[in-house]
Amino acid sequence: MNHNSLFTVLIVEDEPELAALHRDFIEQNFQLRVVGIAGTIEQARTLLNLHQPHLVLLDNYLPDGQGVELIASPWLKSLDCSVIFITAASDMQTCSQAMRNGAFDYIIKPVSFHRLRSSLERFMHLVKTLRHVKVVDQSALDRLYNLPTINTPSSPSTKGIEPTTLGKVQRIFTDGADISWSVEQVVEKVGISKTTCRRYLEYCVEMGFISIEMQYGNIGHPRRLYRKKAAV
Incomplete structure (x- = not known):
């Protein structure tokens, strides 16, 4: 596929493993190319100037400031890119x-990949329509800018998911159904890398096998724990 034809994305997230997880999810499931990952607002400004992406996934709590302030800057608006704002603040x-400052969408951490998929689908639909439609009537314009959340059911992507490893991960939660497991604990038991472990855990979340619990410590850096969903 010609990379020049893809819409480009910048991820602004100071947790490297979470940023890598978002990058893999985006590039595996959409015609989107991640052109960079920034861990601070200063890095974000540099990469925004360099790449001028179509879309920014912007975390709010960053080491050198808040992402919401970046959205408000006239400089960012001049780049003509959309922003999906992600934050632990509810x-x-x-x-x-x-x-108010023009964010395309707003997602609360912990990020549901079903919710992120829906947001990215809406973004893709909007930009593709704007590229090809030259003249619209009022009703078409209203539909375009008041897009409902897309609820089309979709199965989680199995790309990068190996059945034997998946079985090992799921067995941990089946055997310890009353325990909230951290990524580190699952990594130790299964013997895989953190990045790989997060991919399997998010897959299990998407398929409804486990759920996410948040353990709050320092502001902006809640800890994710995973727990087996109770049978209904």
Whole structure:
């Protein structure tokens, strides 16, 4: 596939493993190319100037400031890129500030990959339509800019998921159904890398086998724990 024909994405996230997980998910499931990962606002500004991406996945809590302030800057607006704003803050003030300053979408951590998929599908639909439609009537324009969340059921991607390893991961949660497991604990038991482990855990979340629990410590850096979903 010609990379020049793909829409480009910049990920701004200071947790390297989470950023890598988002990158893999985006590139495996969409006609999108991740052109860079920034861990600070300063790095984000440099990479935004360099690549001028179509889309930014922007975390709010960064070491040198808050992403919501970057959204508000006239400089970012001049680059003509969309922003999917991701944050652990669930307060309405942050949410409304992000939306008021033009965020395309707003996702609360921990990020559901079903929710991220829906947001990216909406973005792809919007930009493709804008590229090909020259004249629209009012009803078409209203539909375009008031897109509902796409609820088309979709199975989680099995790319990079090996059945034997998946079975080992799932067995941990079946045997320890009352335990909330950290990534590190699963890594130790299965003997795989953290990045690989996160991929399998997110796959299990998407398929509804386990759920995510958040353990809050320092602001902006909650710890993800995983637990077997109770049978309904």
